Amino acid sequence: MGGVNVIVTKSLNHDDAKEKSGSSPQATIHSHEVIIIGGGLTGLRAAIQIADAGLNGAIISKVHPLRSHSVAAQGGMNASLGNVPGEDGKNDSWEMHAYDTVKGSDYLADQDAVELMCREATSTVIELEHMGTVWSRLENGKIAQRPFGGAGFPRTCYAADRTGHNALNTLYEQLSDRDIPVYEEFFVTSLVQDRGRCNGCTAIDIKTGTVHGFVSKAVLMATGGFGRIFSRSTNALINTGDGHTLALNAGVPLKDMEFVQFHPTTLYGTNILMSEGARGEGGILLNSNGERFMEHYAPNSLDLAPRDVVARSIETEIREGRGFDGGYVNLDLTHLGADRIMERLPGIRLIAMDFAGVDPIDDPVPVQPGQHYSMGGIDVDINGATILPGLYAAGECACISVHGANRLGGNSLLETVVYGRLVADKIIEDNPIHLEPDIEPIKLAIIDIEDKIGDIMDRKDNGNFFRVKNAITDIMFNKFGIFRDSDGMDDGLVEIKNLQEQFSMLSPINKEKPFNQSLIQFLEVDGMLKLAEIIALSAIERKESRGSHTRIDHPERDDVNFLKHTVSILNGEEVDITYKPVILGMFEPKERVY
Amino acid sequence: MKLKVYRYHDGMKEPRYDTFKLKSDPGMTVLGALFQFQQQFDDSIAFHYSCRGAVCGTCAMLINKVPRLACRTQVASLIKGELKIPLSQFPAIEETVKWNPEEEILVEPLPNFPVIRDLIVDTTSFFNYYKFVEPVFKPADKTPEKERLMDPSAIPELELYTNCILCGACFGSCPIDGKNPDYLGPAALAKLYRFHIDPREKEGTDRLERANIPEGWWACEFYGNCRRVCPKGVPPLIAIAKAREQLNDINEKKEEEP
Ligand SMILES: Cc1cc2nc3c(=O)[nH]c(=O)nc-3n(C[C@H](O)[C@H](O)[C@H](O)COP(=O)(O)OP(=O)(O)OC[C@H]3O[C@@H](n4cnc5c(N)ncnc54)[C@H](O)[C@@H]3O)c2cc1C
Ligand code: SF4
Ligand code: FES
Numbered sequence A: 001m002g003g004v005n006v007i008v009t010k011s012l013n014h015d016d017a018k019e020k021s022g023s024s025p026q027a028t029i030h031s032h033e034v035i036i037i038g039g040g041l042t043g044l045r046a047a048i049q050i051a052d053a054g055l056n057g058a059i060i061s062k063v064h065p066l067r068s069h070s071v072a073a074q075g076g077m078n079a080s081l082g083n084v085p086g087e088d089g090k091n092d093s094w095e096m097h098a099y100d101t102v103k104g105s106d107y108l109a110d111q112d113a114v115e116l117m118c119r120e121a122t123s124t125v126i127e128l129e130h131m132g133t134v135w136s137r138l139e140n141g142k143i144a145q146r147p148f149g150g151a152g153f154p155r156t157c158y159a160a161d162r163t164g165h166n167a168l169n170t171l172y173e174q175l176s177d178r179d180i181p182v183y184e185e186f187f188v189t190s191l192v193q194d195r196g197r198c199n200g201c202t203a204i205d206i207k208t209g210t211v212h213g214f215v216s217k218a219v220l221m222a223t224g225g226f227g228r229i230f231s232r233s234t235n236a237l238i239n240t241g242d243g244h245t246l247a248l249n250a251g252v253p254l255k256d257m258e259f260v261q262f263h264p265t266t267l268y269g270t271n272i273l274m275s276e277g278a279r280g281e282g283g284i285l286l287n288s289n290g291e292r293f294m295e296h297y298a299p300n301s302l303d304l305a306p307r308d309v310v311a312r313s314i315e316t317e318i319r320e321g322r323g324f325d326g327g328y329v330n331l332d333l334t335h336l337g338a339d340r341i342m343e344r345l346p347g348i349r350l351i352a353m354d355f356a357g358v359d360p361i362d363d364p365v366p367v368q369p370g371q372h373y374s375m376g377g378i379d380v381d382i383n384g385a386t387i388l389p390g391l392y393a394a395g396e397c398a399c400i401s402v403h404g405a406n407r408l409g410g411n412s413l414l415e416t417v418v419y420g421r422l423v424a425d426k427i428i429e430d431n432p433i434h435l436e437p438d439i440e441p442i443k444l445a446i447i448d449i450e451d452k453i454g455d456i457m458d459r460k461d462n463g464n465f466f467r468v469k470n471a472i473t474d475i476m477f478n479k480f481g482i483f484r485d486s487d488g489m490d491d492g493l494v495e496i497k498n499l500q501e502q503f504s505m506l507s508p509i510n511k512e513k514p515f516n517q518s519l520i521q522f523l524e525v526d527g528m529l530k531l532a533e534i535i536a537l538s539a540i541e542r543k544e545s546r547g548s549h550t551r552i553d554h555p556e557r558d559d560v561n562f563l564k565h566t567v568s569i570l571n572g573e574e575v576d577i578t579y580k581p582v583i584l585g586m587f588e589p590k591e592r593v594y
Numbered sequence B: 001m002k003l004k005v006y007r008y009h010d011g012m013k014e015p016r017y018d019t020f021k022l023k024s025d026p027g028m029t030v031l032g033a034l035f036q037f038q039q040q041f042d043d044s045i046a047f048h049y050s051c052r053g054a055v056c057g058t059c060a061m062l063i064n065k066v067p068r069l070a071c072r073t074q075v076a077s078l079i080k081g082e083l084k085i086p087l088s089q090f091p092a093i094e095e096t097v098k099w100n101p102e103e104e105i106l107v108e109p110l111p112n113f114p115v116i117r118d119l120i121v122d123t124t125s126f127f128n129y130y131k132f133v134e135p136v137f138k139p140a141d142k143t144p145e146k147e148r149l150m151d152p153s154a155i156p157e158l159e160l161y162t163n164c165i166l167c168g169a170c171f172g173s174c175p176i177d178g179k180n181p182d183y184l185g186p187a188a189l190a191k192l193y194r195f196h197i198d199p200r201e202k203e204g205t206d207r208l209e210r211a212n213i214p215e216g217w218w219a220c221e222f223y224g225n226c227r228r229v230c231p232k233g234v235p236p237l238i239a240i241a242k243a244r245e246q247l248n249d250i251n252e253k254k255e256e257e258p
Helices: A014-020 A041-052 A094-104 A111-131 A163-177 A242-249 A307-319 A338-344 A346-356 A411-433 A440-458 A465-479 A486-503 A517-541 B030-040 B075-079 B124-132 B152-162 B169-173 B175-179 B186-196 B225-229 B236-256
Strands: A006-009 A027-031 A034-037 A057-061 A145-147 A154-157 A182-184 A186-194 A197-205 A210-215 A218-221 A260-267 A284-286 A329-332 A365-374 A377-379 A391-393 A564-571 A574-581 B002-007 B016-021 B060-063 B066-069 B104-108 B115-117
Touching: A027 A440, A034 A041, A034 A197, A034 A411, A041 A057, A041 A163, A041 A411, A057 A186, A094 A111, A111 A163, A111 A411, A163 A411, A163 B152, A186 A210, A186 A242, A186 A440, A186 A517, A197 A218, A197 A440, A210 A440, A218 A242, A218 A411, A242 A377, A242 A391, A242 A517, A242 A564, A260 A307, A260 A346, A284 A307, A307 A329, A307 A365, A338 A346, A346 A365, A391 A411, A440 A517, A465 A486, A465 A517, A486 A517, A517 A564, A517 A574, B002 B030, B016 B030, B030 B075, B030 B104, B060 B169, B066 B169, B066 B225, B075 B104, B124 B186, B152 B186, B169 B186, B169 B225, B186 B236, B225 B236
Parallel strands: A006 A027, A027 A210, A034 A057, A034 A218, A057 A182, A218 A391, B002 B104
Antiparallel strands: A145 A154, A186 A197, A197 A210, A260 A365, A284 A329, A329 A365, A564 A574, B002 B016, B060 B066, B060 B104
């Protein structure tokens, strides 16, 4: 094992490091005080905080930070700025924001975390403004706010329909200004531990195919969601839940993985999001008989009923044979007229034209529900700390539990920036007591990963692993989608197990090292298969309907037995499911009526 | 329908082109076609992707000799010839291989960037130019407690430039970048201009001075390819023209003063 020559770099510029390292068996190890895995809003905000505290931090990301999923967020970020008064001229407050969030969560959110997020919301939005974000504005020059589902106030601050793009670019600009190193196109493969602490990670440099080591005093996971485990998803193709898998393999539990949000209107075919704004402007949903079917499901609020209600209604129409071939319904905007569509929904029109070849001015847009957000994630406390000292998580990959069983629109962008900053503060606070990390465990971890890849590459090819990738996503959408029941889920679990079995014998055909994107996808699927099993088990065990988790066989919410978080952990190859209490305090659970 | 794809990796003397018979479903994009190629024909192909929804700027490449986002370009529209864009031609973009637009879709890496492998190009210099223009907000006044106010009527012009997704299509389409590798290029200049017109920054021409060099505002020869290929409707050309005008005004004033 001692045969690996190691070069340790403390350099800020990893290119220097690369030059010094030769080909295998030499390995390159980079040293930073804090390693941040992920370059989305969470990772960038944390990196800025770490740098401003004078610590040596670095970002590792499998894509250029500006290509992170955060760039795609449309609608906005919630904060009780009170720039737009509510009904009766009432003013908004962080308490009301907290109430809406807890109610929206179907009372599964931890109320201390919700309180913290809502208290920090206004200063967070203003901070982004101070960094240069271009927000949409009101006539009086203040940041504009719009109403969003489940909120009692026009609370959502927005930058047209490009909020994520504007915010991410702002943070990236700040990052560039501070010369914070970014290890771009590095795919993180494992977390490394020494004497009970997390002290770094390994990653494949995708460009060369070599495994690098990273040694640090703390690691922050900011790897985003796992939407791509579902065949129909609004997420970027890179959202494969890698961070969840990394944590799990390091012995860290995941929490509330059964709670997956489905958005009712995603474009048929690609599942690109068609914002709720389309129905807000008067768009209506029609089935293949031309009926406005929402009349049967939500006679009062019709097409503007809450997201989960509309998603369930569309899915029912399709299942009962009143959808179109392929499984979709129509979102009709034609009656709004060309002027209104071009003025209010230009982005939506462009998406429909580019991706479905349909101009909504003349023709209805084909839509179907799709996976949108992962409420569950790495189990962390209110500081973002996991049970493994030195390992923290924030953003969509974490479950600090501000969204509970159902996330409100506009709260996740908020969460990324608030907790990106606060968890970084916690890391800064914890940092001085740490010992100098040892590089021996990192060296061993590099060998482990090289061996693992070697084993995968040596397998006899007897099939195309992309088929497994496509199969697992179909199973997840069909058996663990909008409607769940025990028969379907039990079948689904058996199929997942079968796929795991098949996959363990497969291998990418391409055996080259540089830019082996097939291998990267292979490793992603490897993790997805385990996460699928965890989602399945968590959902099977939760015998109630709460928020996004709708069970036909258990239609009621059951606070007596299930007002608790699901905690899943790996025990060898097995998954153990346990529970822990929800933190209440501000608001007592009530029935959720809108 | 066939996909004809540029292939290159270290150690090859000449790039080669692979042709793959495509099963084209309605709505299929060139990115979707590349995934089909990868999954059914050769999993060693390398190309960049992320959002698949034309917002992240990752997948710009040369498709039928026009720089475009692969995820936004529909195979069917290419075949029907709906996506023809008239461009000023230059060596980096011109014919490198014979191809039949009636039945083939030609996919090549973005011009004006060094090719690393297959469709993946090295964007280092593109992002160096981005950094060169100091793309970070520099407010005119001290940080107030609340948000800085902003006249909503200032926003539409600002948005024209903040909409840039740094995909590099404009850079790849620019004849000047093709012949002068030191030219900052349309995206970096548009980014600079975005900060220049931000009403929260100090008024004046300090920002513009940053690119008041031969490789900056003055290198452009107004071919206009950048504007035509931009998937987000960003007009670098207008920024460049206005910047020059303002810098000229200053010079004139300086000359008038004794
Ligand atoms: C279409 C759409 C619209 C949305 N709109 C809104 C909205 O309007 N308002 C709102 O509040 N929320 C919205 N959301 C949700 C919100 O966008 C996300 O929850 C949020 O952006 C997640 O940010 P993040 O920083 O946690 O992760 P991401 O932005 O997903 O970043 C993850 C990072 O981790 C890196 N990474 C992942 N795995 C690895 C690995 N193995 N090795 C190295 N790096 C890795 C990636 O490269 C990336 O940089 C929307 C979501 C979707 C899908
Ligand atoms: S200006 Fe347009 S073409 Fe150029 S990088 Fe920006 S979005 Fe791409
Ligand atoms: S994949 Fe994001 S722009 Fe094409």
